[in-house]
Amino acid sequence: MEHIISEEQAGDRIDKVVSTLDADWSRSQVQQWIKDGSVLVNGAQVKTNYKCSLNDKLEITIPEPEVLDVIAEEMDLEIYYEDADVLVVNKPKGMVVHPAPGHLTGTLVNGLMAHCKDLSGINGVLRPGIVHRIDKDTSGLLMVAKNDMAHESLVNQLVAKSVTRKYKALVHGIIQHDHGTIDAPLGRDQKDRQSMTVVDNGKHAVTHFNVIERLKDFTFVECQLETGRTHQIRVHMKYIGYPLAGDPKYGPKKTLDIGGQALHAGLLGFEHPRTGEYLEFEAPLPEFFVKLLNDLREND
Template structure:
């Protein structure tokens, strides 16, 4: 069992926030889970996440042994847009995690796909079978999934060569005055918050193209096309230029339109079929919450 020790000198505030700053290799959510498991004590006493640290507090953490993730097929409803012997195209709902992680051990898209398809490609590690690309938990829309290794390699190569078309629709804060834009800004892990990505000088190349679809009094509906596929790319890029996505819990304003996360939908997907060589193009409807919100904004304008 790993043990951590820290004596408070000049830090103030909640213990979960302080520990996330001190032990930056661990996320705040991971530290909060230790606090829930009563693995953190201060001056010999178990404390909760809202404990406010004081100077000279002695903090000891006994990190619990990691539980091994297992991958079980689960009978979870899926919206299958297309399927053959090589590929599945699925319309992922908002709120569904793509693959298991320590925070989400089951109930994911992969669990559902294994129940539906029986087997998927084995190119990735054991908890990400078939996953060629991913979208965030609270982003909805189209994903391509490989059912065998040959298909997976072909789809992966096309992504790397930037030949796969991925179009998103997003609702952003403020009114964008110009019709089109191209954002080129490297993305990497935030130095201040490990849950976030940020524009950093030594980050990976990231390119997003956007086009204005409709303007409202305080918002803009846009279409985004990904040239690269970095974590949180559209969310980070739109926040960077001053038009954060509505409902985004990480990068947007806290008080905003009610919803279940960011108003971002992977609407269109196009790729070359790994066996037939045919160009496959798929489109999807905006989720009901998205369409309802747009109507409400129109009525209020």
């Protein structure tokens, strides 16, 4: 497909112009095409922020859809909400959200693909519909996009920090303050690239916490994410001296043997991408977490 830039389009970004040429083309999709060289300007590859000039000749080659080689697997998923645009699912502890090379089965995405065929393709073949993630050993609610319009809306809400995300966590130590805010930038640990840590030049990260209950040697807290960085709650709570119980990566050597961090994404709220209605969902603590708290109360 070819297109010549008009006077009205001159000065506009290339991704904006191309995304207006077809109602089915999302801006995120077009940006990926530009990066891949599927959109040329006067025969040359440009960046997504290129400003068009009058009479620029655009050549657009729509890529063949990538064949999805991730296997759909029937799973007993706990769906909290579903319509034509979005889906909210309660992920169990121990389940990986999406496949990775060499590990293509048993993930939430495998189950979602068996449950519904229509998932957003913006995040690529291994992460269809996935807008945000929670760690393998964290349980709780995730929103999933079933089309590109919904995906862009939900991502924009995450960027605007308008999504409500509250987690329940059990941490080592007795937190004296009833509530607090941790504002500390996060980045890769230079000594361990698989871990995150607080670094001066890291990405902005803010976590708010409220104490729910103080137990012997532990505190049960609710954490609300303002930003959503990798391992954010786990790293922030460690940073202030109260690492998550059971956390094999950021917890103390002597922690609870519960197969991973005691962290549950219990409340999720967002605006519906199509209707604008605010939706909010709450998932109760999983059984292991309830039993853990009861055992600690009995030993208190």
